[in-house]
Amino acid sequence: MxxxxxxxxxxxxxxxxxxxxxxxxxxxxxxxxxxxxxxxxxxxxxxxxxxxxxxxxxxxxxxxxxxxxxxxxxxxxxxxxxxxxxxxxxxxxxxxxxxPKRLVTATSQDGNDGDLPASIGKPATGALLGAGITTLAQVATRTEQELLALHGVGPKAVRILREVLAEQGRSLRE
CATH class of the missing domain: 3.90.1150.30 (Aspartate Aminotransferase, domain 1)
Structure with a gap:
């Protein structure tokens, strides 16, 4: 409450x-x-x-x-x-x-980007934040194809996100 x-x-x-x-x-x-x-x-x-x-x-x-x-x-x-x-x-x-996307990206670079792993890189982080995805819980609601469709998110970032989610007992949506 x-x-x-x-x-x-x-x-x-x-x-x-x-x-x-x-x-x-x-x-x-x-x-x-x-x-x-x-x-x-x-x-x-x-x-x-x-x-x-x-x-x-x-x-x-x-x-x-x-x-x-x-x-x-x-x-x-x-x-x-x-x-x-x-x-x-x-x-x-x-x-x-x-x-504004510029403000979201600046906030991300200040380290205020939820629990997204820094190892995915700034382009992927910016793309996720620009799409309104700020947490791993939100990442888990997406499919691999949806993530890859975001400009800046590549196979390496998706692999890292899968690994981090797996460590938490979660996965991407199928």
């Missing part, structure tokens, strides 16, 4: 984040693009790409997709139904999705 203050702490820890309000509730943006907000009833709303929203929905069944004019734009879940670690990861993924 998390609170608005924990959401605030997670969001404001990310570079370029500004806090404002949306309909009288806390809202967070990066360079003018909203990525997280609180809605009535204590729901946290996160702007996420479709695959990230699918992964979040699989882990948090009390959540639901966010859509605007019939177009999926993210995920929302009651704050009380998500733990702090998951909230941090979701907020980071939403920030990565909405932040």
């Amino acid at each position: 998390t609170t608005v203050s924990q959401l605030r702490k997670a969001a404001l820890a990310l570079p370029g984040t500004e806090e404002g309000t949306h309909l009288g509730m806390a809202a967070f943006s990066v360079r003018g693009k909203g990525f997280a907000s609180v809605a009535k009833g204590g729901w946290v709303q996160l702007r996420l790409p479709a695959d990230e929203a699918d992964a979040a929905l699989a882990v948090h069944p009390s959540g639901e997709r966010l859509a605007r004019a019939g177009t999926p734009i993210g995920f929302r879940v009651p704050l009380t139904d998500v733990n702090g670690k998951d909230l941090n990861a979701l907020v980071r993924a939403a920030w990565t999705h909405r932040a």
